[in-house]
Amino acid sequence: MGEVAHRYDETLPLEYRTQESRLNILGFWIFLGAEVALFATLFATYLVLFQRTGSGPTASELFEVKDVLIETLLLLTSSFTCGLAIFEMRRGRLAGLLAWLLVTLLLGAGFIAFEIREFIHYVHEGATMQTSAFLSSFFVLVGTHGAHVSLGIGWMILIIIQLLQRGFTPKTARKVFIVSLYWHFLDVVWIFIFTLVYLLGMVM
């Protein structure tokens, strides 16, 4: 404890004050690097296979611009509001932080709702995971992202509960900051899903 305490730096934002927190944040960045590699393998699989549609529908027959745009805007806006939550945290405003985290959660839940609706719609049109190599790789890639968002929602709810119980401490601030990094990262992945899966699928 003594060693950590002497590295305590009052001049930094709350989430960076202890050495442990600084290392946690750095470690989380390294984890995000590994996540990039994970998604890269799924993108590679999808891009190799997406024209192998067998007897099933093609990407351009399946994708609807409107649905994709709604999902994209929901997730992009949630990434923005998550950034505002951190902005409020650094101003020391707990109410503002909680409010923006709640908005982020609602937008994230809206995204998941639209995605589930989209998947159900595809299955009703006979486009299931078993239909073709295109759809197997599509559901694995987009589904893995959706599972990440769902996990992020559960994680953020737990962090909000801790904030309500404990208020601002170097520990809760660090936890909020790390979940915010995770949330922004999910939008980074979605940008590439939007571009390489949906836009590319609609033009090719």
Add this chain to the structure above:
Amino acid sequence: MGANGHHESFPWKHIIGFVLSLVLTFAALWVALSSGLPLKAVIVIIVVFAVIQASLQLFMFMHVNESDSGRIQTFNMAYSFFIAIVVVAGSIWVMQFVL
């Protein structure tokens, strides 16, 4: 240390990042669906837009280059994107001879 305790009272960085992200999203949509450009040009443009937008998220929202380990974080993410490009482009390139 980039993550200083005092900072501006209005989240300009976030708002600029958000507006630019919206512009890039709609621009990519337009290029893909309505511009009538040849396919290769469309692909190059929308991928460039995606990379710019991802960078906006990393720098404007996630502050990848802040704190003492900002350089390590930035290098880590740059390296992971390099790995991603090798995996994705390499797979597409090599599999076109197989499939």
